[in-house]
Amino acid sequence: MAEKNYYTIDPEGKLRCMKCGVKLVKGKAKFLYLDNGFPVELPVCPVCGFVYVPEELALGKVASVERALEDK
């Protein structure tokens, strides 16, 4: 079943977790804010679970969803 992801970023093997010594992969993550959740696919460390939120995403989509929820 195709589930809905609000955003997808593939690290394409260019990011490495320094703690675990492995490459980040496209993995399932979730944003949470004011009791609302949004499934996304982001670069994630398969070992320790570090989820990377790139600058463009944080200042773009994430910021605008934050503003919208804050004014609910």
Added chain:
Amino acid sequence: MTQIQERGSTHVYKVNKISKEEMESMVARCVYEHPPFCSAACPLKLDARAFLEAAAAGNFKKALQLYEKITPFPLILAMGCEAPCEKKCRLAEIGDGVAIRRVEEAAARCGAARRLGGVFRSRKRKSAAIFGSGLFVLFLAGELEKKAYPTTVFCEEPDLEAFLRRGTDFLDESAFETELKRLKGKDIQFEFSCALTRELLEEKRGAFDVLCASNEVAARLYPESVCIPELMIREDVKLVSDLGGGVMEAAFGAKKAALTVDRLAQNLDPRNTRGQEGAVESRLYTDLSAADKLSRVPMAGARYTPEEAAAEAGRCIQCRCEECLKSCAFLKHYKKHPGLLSKEIYNNTQIIMGDHQLNKPMNSCSLCGQCTVVCPNGFDMARVCRLARQNMVSTDKMPLAPHEFALLDMLFSNGDAFLARPQPGFETCRYVFFPGCQASAIAPETVKAAWLDLCERLEGGVALMLGCCGAIGDWAGREEMAEQTKAFLDRELAKLGDPVVIAGCPSCRKELAGHEGLKIVGIWDVLLEIGLPEGGQGLSRPAAMHDSCGARGDEKTRSAIREIAKRLGCELADTPYSGDRSPCCGYGGLAAYANREVAAEMTEKCLERSDAPYISYCMACRDRFARQGRESRHILELVYGTDAGAPPDISEKRYNRLTLKNELLHELWGEEPREMKLDYELNYTPEARRMMDERMILTDDVIAVLDEVRKTGECIFDEESGLFIARKRVGNATFWLKFSREGDARYLVHRAWSHRMTVVKREG
């Protein structure tokens, strides 16, 4: 880590606490929507402003369309009206009122007549009969036709021309022809040469839904009946009619009668839901200072030519109250007068579920009180916005994001950076100097110099209190935090022996004046009393004095500051909107945190008053003007010969406060300087520094991220940029860095960003 509770879930619904009555009484003060005096005096409610505006632009077609809204026979009305509007025109107070009637006449003559020919208009099912002739019958027939009632006029006259002659002898021939043509174009039935008897009327009751008659006919056929003037009806005989009178009475009577017909046709009581009818009193305020053309445009002939009429219409100053919109950048930005904006803000607080679109506007007002002074009715927008903020906070609907940085700054000022000490050598003091959080952040040297001066020259000891007065919590609408701050400061003041507070900032002074039993003066008052210290100097060129909104309503402070400036040898240039009418620099009310764009417009509004350097007596004003590149000095810098120089960024503002505290603790109270050094080297690219200031990211946040990396080793390496990436959740936000490093010893930050959402890995 100090943290402030984020707002509640978007899934929990709370109700409001603002009283509707209170809000309505506030809203009612704004007269923006009141009609201009000319329209108010017109029983038919001509939109005279729009009409004259169109005529002034030479657009007589549009002008006539507006005029036709109030009458079916514009030329008859224009030539016969007594023109009550002209007598009430504001220009009549200082010169000649606008010759509105003459302009109407010109429009009715040259604007193309409204033609409905060809267009199919659906007619109402109920029908009306009118008996008689004369102006009332003519106007009523026109009004009913406009409302699409099938209407039949029964008259004694043999034809249309004879019918129209009745009561219109003031028309010249060409005007008569024009109106005859207009009448012919209307969908009205006529029965000519009728014998208007009681039998005829009674007979027609069966064929028509509503019967109407001229006063003349009604009084003749039913001499016992009485006409109710408000409704234009003889209820006893169920006959709509008038009371006689001039042209305006006929036109207005026909309007009222048409409404009564409307009600009767729907079997409704004609008394109900009539709305406001006739002339009204207006409380509109008009600034007459800009009016220049005070005499009527003369007529070359018997009436205005279109050109003359346009020129006369152009004399109208378009009365409108916009005093606050002219002076306040916030209101101008949202293009809404306070009456309307307040209504919308109130509605915003009532929304339980859904978008609160007015959050941003209500948080963008600087709560400066300027509008209350410039408004002829004292509209208090600051109160509306403050109440609304408090309401949003108390119902847990106020987002923390717009104010969090400022609130944390207040907690920082009254936490890590707080200092309250008696003057060395004293247990308790007669005075305490309270410079304000912005002064220590922006001009620490000046704070130090001022305090040392006071210590030296005042008897009884001068304690020092570095902290925030609590205005920030108050501005944010967080009553609880404001109360806590108040109690905290009261406790600290008690420890110092409840000294007289010498405020360095008018806003602190205002805020602290709300503490019970607290005695407070401004440092400016003290300096005038004990004289200025040696070494002070004014500016070498004329300067503009910017009055702080903290000194609104405080003439004493404003003149004390001017006196100090004078003694320093400053030459002050006059600016518009100074003194009590001064605009806010954009810091007030936390506008700069909630809406940078509006705050920048506020600063611009302050600076556009003069090209001269600015002298102010609030550090926030000094800072915002300097940031805009204007030469800007605080009066205390001039008094003490200090210069705070270029404005600090948000991290430097914190650093300055801590450094001042540590330096004083060390130098005056002999305490070991607190170690503020990191055990690694931390640098920033200029790009990173700029980014941090803009994104409200502090060096403390950066350090928190790096400390985390050093502790846990959690970070990622980005092959593309060759930089490391790490993050740390601090309070309600997650901070991210991109940096390069030399082992554990040296870090260079390249980029920084943050978000408020949390992010977690999801299983499956």
